[in-house]
Amino acid sequence: MYGRIxxxxxxAKTESGPSVAIVGVxxxxxxxxxxxxxxxxxxxxxxxxxxxxxxxxxxVEWDGNSYTIEELTEDSFGGVDIALFSAGGSISKKFAPIAxxxxxxxxxxxxxxxxxxxxxxxxxxxxxxHLKGHKAGKGGIIANPNCSTIIALMxxxxxxxxxxxxxxxxxxxxxxxxxxxxxxxxxEQQTREVLDxxxxxxxxxxxxxxxxxxxHNAPMQENGYNEEEMKMVKETHKIWRNPDVAxxxxxxxxxxxxxxxxxxxxxxxxxxxxxDAESILKEAPGVSIINDRAANRFPMPLDxxxxxxxxxxxxxxxxxxxxxxxxxLFVCGDQIKKGAALxxxxxxxxxx
Amino acid sequence: MYGRIxxxxxxAKTESGPSVAIVGVxxxxxxxxxxxxxxxxxxxxxxxxxxxxxxxxxxVEWDGNSYTIEELTEDSFGGVDIALFSAGGSISKKFAPIAxxxxxxxxxxxxxxxxxxxxxxxxxxxxxxHLKGHKAGKGGIIANPNCSTIIALMxxxxxxxxxxxxxxxxxxxxxxxxxxxxxxxxxEQQTREVLDxxxxxxxxxxxxxxxxxxxHNAPMQENGYNEEEMKMVKETHKIWRNPDVAxxxxxxxxxxxxxxxxxxxxxxxxxxxxxDAESILKEAPGVSIINDRAANRFPMPLDxxxxxxxxxxxxxxxxxxxxxxxxxLFVCGDQIKKGAALxxxxxxxxxx
Numbered sequence: 001m002y003g004r005i006x007x008x009x010x011x012a013k014t015e016s017g018p019s020v021a022i023v024g025v026x027x028x029x030x031x032x033x034x035x036x037x038x039x040x041x042x043x044x045x046x047x048x049x050x051x052x053x054x055x056x057x058x059x060v061e062w063d064g065n066s067y068t069i070e071e072l073t074e075d076s077f078g079g080v081d082i083a084l085f086s087a088g089g090s091i092s093k094k095f096a097p098i099a100x101x102x103x104x105x106x107x108x109x110x111x112x113x114x115x116x117x118x119x120x121x122x123x124x125x126x127x128x129x130h131l132k133g134h135k136a137g138k139g140g141i142i143a144n145p146n147c148s149t150i151i152a153l154m155x156x157x158x159x160x161x162x163x164x165x166x167x168x169x170x171x172x173x174x175x176x177x178x179x180x181x182x183x184x185x186x187x188e189q190q191t192r193e194v195l196d197x198x199x200x201x202x203x204x205x206x207x208x209x210x211x212x213x214x215x216h217n218a219p220m221q222e223n224g225y226n227e228e229e230m231k232m233v234k235e236t237h238k239i240w241r242n243p244d245v246a247x248x249x250x251x252x253x254x255x256x257x258x259x260x261x262x263x264x265x266x267x268x269x270x271x272x273x274x275x276d277a278e279s280i281l282k283e284a285p286g287v288s289i290i291n292d293r294a295a296n297r298f299p300m301p302l303d304x305x306x307x308x309x310x311x312x313x314x315x316x317x318x319x320x321x322x323x324x325x326x327x328x329l330f331v332c333g334d335q336i337k338k339g340a341a342l343x344x345x346x347x348x349x350x351x352x
Numbered sequence: 353m354y355g356r357i358x359x360x361x362x363x364a365k366t367e368s369g370p371s372v373a374i375v376g377v378x379x380x381x382x383x384x385x386x387x388x389x390x391x392x393x394x395x396x397x398x399x400x401x402x403x404x405x406x407x408x409x410x411x412v413e414w415d416g417n418s419y420t421i422e423e424l425t426e427d428s429f430g431g432v433d434i435a436l437f438s439a440g441g442s443i444s445k446k447f448a449p450i451a452x453x454x455x456x457x458x459x460x461x462x463x464x465x466x467x468x469x470x471x472x473x474x475x476x477x478x479x480x481x482h483l484k485g486h487k488a489g490k491g492g493i494i495a496n497p498n499c500s501t502i503i504a505l506m507x508x509x510x511x512x513x514x515x516x517x518x519x520x521x522x523x524x525x526x527x528x529x530x531x532x533x534x535x536x537x538x539x540e541q542q543t544r545e546v547l548d549x550x551x552x553x554x555x556x557x558x559x560x561x562x563x564x565x566x567x568h569n570a571p572m573q574e575n576g577y578n579e580e581e582m583k584m585v586k587e588t589h590k591i592w593r594n595p596d597v598a599x600x601x602x603x604x605x606x607x608x609x610x611x612x613x614x615x616x617x618x619x620x621x622x623x624x625x626x627x628d629a630e631s632i633l634k635e636a637p638g639v640s641i642i643n644d645r646a647a648n649r650f651p652m653p654l655d656x657x658x659x660x661x662x663x664x665x666x667x668x669x670x671x672x673x674x675x676x677x678x679x680x681l682f683v684c685g686d687q688i689k690k691g692a693a694l695x696x697x698x699x700x701x702x703x704x
Contacts, residue, residue, distance in 0.1 A: 224668030246672035316576030
C-alpha cells in the first residue's frame with residue numbers, strides 16, 4: 001500500500017526505432033525506466049542493459065524478451081542511439097562523454113552535467129524548446145533536472161507564464177526513494193524494528209528515519225543551504241532562463257516511500273486570482289488538480305505514487321499580502337516517475 | 353523508539369500549595385499534565401482528576417497516592433484554585449466559566465477562549481506580562497495557544513524582538529498527537545497493517561496516514577486556509593499584540609508520533625546576520641540550538657519528543673533577498689509537551 005501500480009502495456013519493438021541502452025538498470029530509477037518505456041510504447045529496435053561488473057551477467061526479462069545485463073565499458077555505446085543514464089554522478093561524468101563521442105545521445109539523470117553550459121536541462125512540458133538541434137544518434141548530453149525542481153516547476157511554470165514569478169519560498173516533504181532503493185528498504189526495515197521495540201538499523205542515513213524526519217542529507221554549502229536546495233535555485237534559473245527569480249528552499253526528508261510533496265509560496269509580478277490560477281493549472285499538461293475545499297481533499301503522496309502527473313491543490317491567495325500578487329500551493333509528484341524516469345523517457349521521445 | 357521518556361521527579365504535595373483539578377485526565381494531554389506536574393515539582397495541597405461519566409470511578413495512581421477519577425459536573429470546582437482543562441472545546445466552553453465563577457482559575461488548552469477579548473493567551477517565555485492581575489483561586493480563564501503557534505513563536509519571538517518580523521511564511525510537519533491518543537494509535541496500527549500488506553484501518557482520519565501525509569484536517573475556511581493555519585495567524589497577532597505581522601501558513605500532517613516540525617521563512621524590518629540570530633536564540637529561554645552544518649545535524653522530531661525545549665536549526669540568511677532582512681529557520685517541538693501540557697503548567701506556575 002505504498003500506492004497502486006497500474007497495468008502495463010508493451011513497448012514497441014520496431015526496426016525503425018532507435019537502439020536504446022539503459023545505464024544503471026538495477027537501481028530504483030533504472031527499474032522504473034523499464035516500466036515507463038513499456039507504459040509509453042516507446043519504440044526501439046534494440047535494447048541493451050548496462051550496469052557495473054557486479055551486476056553483469058544477471059538476466060532481465062523485459063517486454064517479452066530475455067536479456068543479460070552487460071558490464072558498462074568504454075565500448076558499450078557503438079551503434080546505440082539513445083542512452084538513459086541513472087547510475088550516479090561519477091559514472092555519468094566518465095561515460096556520458098564517451099557515449100556522446102560514439103554518436104549516442106545521452107539523457108542523464110544525475111546532477112553531473114545539469115549546470116554545464118551547452119547541456120540542455122529539460123522538463124518537456126516546460127522548456128522542450130531548449131532541446132533544439134539535439135537528436136537521437138547524433139551524440140550530445142541532455143540533463144534531467146533534480147526531482148524536487150521538476151515537481152515544483154511542473155506546477156509553478158504555468159503560473160509563471162501567466163503572472164510572472166518574482167520570488168518563491170519552498171519547503172519540501174521528500175520521500176525515501178530520492179536516496180534509492182536501499183533507502184526505501186531501510187525505511188521499511190526501520191519501521192518494522194521500531195514497531196517491535198528494537199533499535200532501528202541505520203546504514204543509509206545516520207538517523208532514525210521511521211516516525212521521524214530530518215533536513216535533507218545532501219552536502220551542506222557555505223551559505224547554509226544544502227545541495228538539494230541549491231539545485232532548486234540554480235536549476236530553476238537555467239530552466240526558466242531567468243537568473244533573477246528569487247528562491248529560497250528548505251528540503252526535508254519525511255518517512256514516505258516514493259512521492260515528494262512541496263509547500264510553495266509565490267510572489268508574483270502581476271495580480272492573479274486563485275480561480276484564474278486553478279483554471280491555468282487545469283489546462284497545464286502533466287498537471288492534475290486535487291483541490292476540494294469542501295471535502296478537505298488535497299494532494300497526498302499516495303495520490304501521486306506510481307502516477308505520471310504532478311498533483312496540485314491548496315491553491316489560495318496568500319493572505320499575508322494585501323494585493324493579489326501572492327499565491328500558496330501544495331504539490332505532490334512521484335519522485336521516481338516524473339521526478340526521474342518518466343521525465344527522462346519524455347526527453348528521449350522528443351529526441352526521436 | 354518514538355523518543356525517550358526521561359526520569360520523573362515527584363510533585364510537591366504541600367499544605368501551602370494550591371488545590372488543583374485536571375479536566376480531561378484520560379487524554380494524551382491530560383496524561384502529560386500528570387507527568388509534567390511531577391517533573392516540575394509542582395506544589396499542590398490537593399489534587400482532583402475530572403473526566404466524563406464514562407471514565408468516572410477509574411483509579412489513578414499518581415505521585416505516590418491513589419485517586420479515583422470523578423465525573424466532571426457543575427459542582428466540581430468548589431475550593432479548587434487552579435484547573436487545567438484539556439477535554440475539548442465544548443467542555444471548556446461549558447465548564448470553564450462555571451469553574452471561574454466558583455473562584456477557580458482555569459488554564460484552558462482548547463481553542464474555545466483563545467480569541468476572546470480579556471482572556472490572556474499566554475506563552476510564558478513570550479508574553480507572561482499579559483497575565484497581569486490573574487492569580488490562582490481568583491477565577492478567570494487563561495488560554496493556552498495552539499501547539500503550532502507555541503512552537504513557532506518560541507523560536508521567532510526572540511528574532512522579532514531583535515529585528516522586527518514583518519512577514520512569516522510557515523510550512524508545518526505536524527505529528528499525530530495533535531489529534532489525540534487515538535490518532536497516534538491509528539498511525540501505529542495502520543503502519544503495522546501496511547507493512548503486512550493489509551488495508552489500513554481508518555477511524556480517525558479519512559485517509560491512509562501510514563507512509564503518507566495530508567493537509568491538516570482542521571475545518572476549511574472561506575479563504576482557503578484551514579482553521580489550524582488561521583490559528584497561527586490570529587494567535588500570533590494576539591500574543592504579539594501586533595495585528596500587522598503578515599503571516600501565511602500551510603499546515604500538513606506527517607506520519608510522526610508526537611513532535612511537530614516547522615519550516616519558517618522570515619522577512620525582517622531590520623538587518624540581522626545569521627550569526628546574530630543564532631546568538632539571540634542561544635540566549636532564548638526554552639530554546640535549544642541544533643545547528644551543526646559540518647555534521648549536517650539539525651532538529652528532528654525525535655530530538656524534541658518528550659523534551660521541554662523547542663529546538664531550532666537551519667538558521668541561515670535567506671538567499672532570495674539581496675539584503676540581510678530575510679532568515680530561514682527549521683524548528684521542532686513536542687506537541688504534547690511545550691505545545692500543550694508543559695505550556696499550561698508553566699502558566700499555572702505563573703499564577704501561584
